[in-house]
Amino acid sequence: MEQTTPLVTVIIPTHDHAPFLSRAIDSVLAQQTTFPFDILLHDDASTDGTADIAKDYAARYPEQIRLIAQTVNQYQTDKKIQTHILYPRITAKYTAICDGDDLWTHEHKLQLQVDYLENHPDCTLCICGADKIDVGGRVIGAAAPYDEDCVVRLEDMIRAGGEFCSSNTIVAPTKLLNSQPDYCELTEVEDIPVHMWCAVNGYAWYMSKHMAAYRYAVPGSWSVRQNAARQETQVQTIRGVIGLLQGFDAYTKGTYHASFADAILYQEFKIKCVEHDLKALRRPPYRSFYRELSGKRRIRLWLERYFPALTRRTIALIRKARNN
Numbered sequence: 001m002e003q004t005t006p007l008v009t010v011i012i013p014t015h016d017h018a019p020f021l022s023r024a025i026d027s028v029l030a031q032q033t034t035f036p037f038d039i040l041l042h043d044d045a046s047t048d049g050t051a052d053i054a055k056d057y058a059a060r061y062p063e064q065i066r067l068i069a070q071t072v073n074q075y076q077t078d079k080k081i082q083t084h085i086l087y088p089r090i091t092a093k094y095t096a097i098c099d100g101d102d103l104w105t106h107e108h109k110l111q112l113q114v115d116y117l118e119n120h121p122d123c124t125l126c127i128c129g130a131d132k133i134d135v136g137g138r139v140i141g142a143a144a145p146y147d148e149d150c151v152v153r154l155e156d157m158i159r160a161g162g163e164f165c166s167s168n169t170i171v172a173p174t175k176l177l178n179s180q181p182d183y184c185e186l187t188e189v190e191d192i193p194v195h196m197w198c199a200v201n202g203y204a205w206y207m208s209k210h211m212a213a214y215r216y217a218v219p220g221s222w223s224v225r226q227n228a229a230r231q232e233t234q235v236q237t238i239r240g241v242i243g244l245l246q247g248f249d250a251y252t253k254g255t256y257h258a259s260f261a262d263a264i265l266y267q268e269f270k271i272k273c274v275e276h277d278l279k280a281l282r283r284p285p286y287r288s289f290y291r292e293l294s295g296k297r298r299i300r301l302w303l304e305r306y307f308p309a310l311t312r313r314t315i316a317l318i319r320k321a322r323n324n
Helices: 021-029 050-060 081-089 109-119 154-163 182-186 191-200 222-228 231-251 257-274 287-292 295-306 308-323
Strands: 008-014 037-043 065-069 094-097 123-133 139-143 171-173 203-215
Touching: 008 021, 008 081, 008 109, 021 037, 021 050, 037 050, 037 081, 050 065, 065 081, 094 109, 109 123, 109 171, 109 203, 123 191, 139 203, 154 191, 154 231, 154 257, 171 191, 182 231, 191 203, 191 231, 231 257, 257 287, 295 308
Parallel strands: 008 037, 008 094, 037 065, 123 203
Antiparallel strands: 094 171, 123 139, 123 171
């Protein structure tokens, strides 16, 4: 008998992604699979036309798209939309992710990743390479930790933090996403807990083929909002990540302690950057990180330290010009 229950649910969280959402949804609908999958589309009370696009797709594909159309923005009170709202609603064996401003670029992405997971029951996370694109869709980089298909070294994932892979390459067992431990609640960041929790409960497999693209510095995105947030807010977010790393270090009973210590030190370095503590940044233990910064980034830190208001205005004007 042909399977009708979705084997995979693809979540598409979106908010004010009107210029990008159609392409994101179309890239998921274009997947060629031998198994059924559905889409859980979540619009967080958008104000730019995204809500209308989401409703149109849900109306045109009622058998495949479930729409959660919020009338009150949930992010204002709970930043973990995926963890608290979307994952608990999924009954499919696997969950895949594609944010509303990202897209998949290979029509067999889902098939290839799910085939691997199905054929390797010990694998608890499958990711792939991704292109980094700007708002206009031009390739400006990549998220590609390795040059070939391989088992992910957990030490590499730990040290890279949320920058190890693009979140829209993730396919993972839903039961793991819904069983994250309490220390994952210490941070509003959602990708790092998912990467690590899935990987430490089995292993992660990396496919080197670039089968997705994620947009960098989209107006209103989490990273843009975080960089524009008040200093106290940024520091609080980073301290939450440190608590998360400490929780995983304890959970793995020190097996990866050196890697976690390095990752925590880097988060502390980020706090010093947010605080513009140039004196500390130029000395051990942060000096090695500071020296790896580009000259442009060092100059910006100096300007932010001594001319904060002027630097903020200049950066805002540059971003506005880029987005127009």
